[in-house]
Amino acid sequence: MTRPKGNLKGRSTSESESYPVSAIRSPISTPLRVVFVGHVDHGKSTLIGRILHDTGSLPEGKIEEIKKACAAEGMEFEFAFLLDALLEEQKQNVTIDTTEIPFRTARRRYAIIDAPGHKEFLKNMITGASRADAAILVIGADEGVREQSRRHGYLLSMLGIRNLIVVVNKMDLVGYSEKRFREIEQDYRKFLQQLGLNAHTFIPASASEGENVARSSMKMKWYCAANVLEALDLLEPQKSDVDLPLRFCVQDVYRFDGRRIIAGRIETGTLRVGDELIFSPANKSSVVATIERWPQVILSGVEGSRGASSTVTQRDSSTSPGMTVVAGDSIGITLAEQIFVERGYVASHQNETPVETNRFHADLFWIVREPLRIGHFYDLRLATQEVKCQIVSIEQVMDSSTLEKTSDAREQLQRNEIGRLAIQTRGPLVIDNYDRVPNLGRFVIVDDGKICGGGTIFGGVYTDRTVAKSKNIFWTEEKITARERALRTGHRGAVIWLTGLSGAGKSTIAQSLERDLFHRGMHTYVLDGDNIRHGLTSNLGFSPDDRMENIRRVSEVAKLMADAGTVVITAFISPYRMDRRRAREIALEGNAEFIEVFVDAPLEVCEARDPKNLYKKARAGEIREFTGIDAPYEAPDDPEIVVHTDQQTVDESVATILEQLLSRLRTEE
């Protein structure tokens, strides 16, 4: 298609001409984003106004305009007013929201993010800080370290911002006293160390007087290190995500022109045409056939140089072999095999897969007035995944300004608190530990459409998926969905996995629990040694390998039954953590709930009970590799439910389980 010449003028100088001077003066690099935080009235806006002024970044007439406005309102001009352009702000004299303002030094471009200091505006500070490469934390020399100085420092550490400059402002109010500066520096350095953060730079300054901002101060000759602009120029941008494992998060699947294009963003890592991708949570794999682009770009010369010389041609679906896309790219791909993929799936490379789980631990900050409550259903969003979740427990709560821990378990988390939580999701979630792949290790909690808090994940356990998994068998897409089955039965399918020593009471509890659920009209079934060992696994013994295979088969059968809509209760010693972890993964692949119940009783108690005389035989050496005697039992680290059968009756144990179980078996609507 050609364009009518008279009507447009998008074309520039011809390609043969040399690049114009303006392009050299205006290097198109991404600006370094700097967030300004700190306690209210410690002078963030003044510092920003001063920086804009001293770097000549203000539009013509801006200062005059503000001065005129001040005169009209009968106020004295302040640098902070440059930012507080909204009428309401000037009235309240409080910055209300996040702004972003560009400025430039000799070294590079910057974008300032101004974050407010008022306590109730924490969500704006997080909005601003989450987009930053670096932070300037302002502390007023007169007031020193205050509540929000600490709270903001804490949130910066949670948001993963490592580049931190502390500006001790208003030095003019303390007579440019070195002693006062050192006190504040010492005080705040101690706080940062508790967070494991190292502030590189502390700068004594006066924004209103312009001391140590753009020019080094003559009034503080005792300080000879970098001023604010110099310190900024010394920062390096945060490390790129290109070298992390590949995480391609699917946003959507488009079916345009009869082709299926999987669209999404590369959060981390690199992807090439020809790569074999594993899509979690289903664990299906396929090869990248093409990377789709519109308009088709003919690459001339060096890869990635899609500069001014890119040529627009007609759209075609030809492949561009060797194409590479990297972290940050919004892309579309087609696959060699037509496997099922939808929004929320995460593609990775075979040897670097993420964790798939429905239960994990996280640190969570809460930013809305309504407290976070245990047991309440929330939406959890992680990259493009969205699932229902419940808070299982709040193990620890921290006041983000004092760093005081209240270790007692709590039912609620209040605004501005940070809690260490156990979270359980309905259905599988693909995650990474925050320190491994940050973009897949952080999530938000949403209630009634509103983002209420953000969390970072730790403690995910990585298992090698290549071990007991054939690559060539793919899960068949069921025509009838789990949801349809649940609507018919009135409850969801689930695997309730009882683990514990022989004689701890697993089978007794399993039968009693099943009886209770059965009376509630549920579809139930118990899998235990009696109905498994004689048939499905009759060729297996009790060696570690055989035990593993035994549990694997039980897991697979339980998954199928749960997928069919049944509440399956398994009663096996299942002594190894890794096997139980795998059982969980298998269940989650089938979209079944998985609930691990630790049936706990001390060995002496179990041995005294000895219902089948097995302990006696083991002690006598008649049975080998008996768990608890000459084979290990690895107690669960983090089971959903624990019952203590040495202290609780069977009915009490069953009640404990039901309390947590029933809400999770309910259908959603």
Next chain:
Amino acid sequence: MTEVARTHLDALENQSIFIFREAYHAFKNIATPWSMGKDSNVLIWLARKSFFGRVPFPILHIDTTYEFPEMLEFREWATKYHNLNLIVKINTEARARGIGYETHDPVTVTHELKTVALQQALAEYKWDALITGIRRDEDPTRAKERYFSPRNAQFEWDYKDQPPEFWSQFVTTTAKGEHVRVQPLLDWTEIDVWRYIQRENIPIPKMYFARNGKRFRSLGCSPITHPIESNASTIDEIVAELEATKTTERAGRAQDHYERNAMQKLRAKGFL
């Protein structure tokens, strides 16, 4: 390990495409207002990038009846070129009442013929999200925007209580009568837009380029939009000019300057 160069424009483009796709997934019923200005042409271009050549939702032109003839000519041409599903909306009721620049002040006319017209279109088509081309650097009130910015049933923007937005998570639900403004160009500057138009060869109206020593830096209704003194007839010349100037982009748009805080008042009432 991997060396693949990405420029600032690549980063902006990637972010905008991500936002387009999030919006397309989150909302059933969306539309993009199109003024035919440079930013909204970039927006359409980015939509086509996001959806592999097509724009899978309607494009809305609020026709104030005070459009430059050249702009209308461009509208007809570009609608075919991009294969757009174009909806043209005129506030005929206000025109019938005699609202116009000949008799009324620019703030009133802009409100009636743009904002009210948009409200009428929204009521008629029941869109739950509008994808707009506003940028943070245009005006101080726009600096405070979110990528996904809710508007209530009265069309008001509650800039004092905006939702948090971090880790690429946005507000994607609306109550009855509400809609969300989705703003994929928020991080772009005026110069970024020009550089991108140049790189991608995006069609724009020729009124942006100098003729007889004058060109338009920003385009609006003909009676209240004034050209600037300029000899910039190529994008490079425009960029060079912008780098030298300290005048704001919308200085030639009369409705912004009619009274103090005019833009603030217009935007609080639903102006883009």
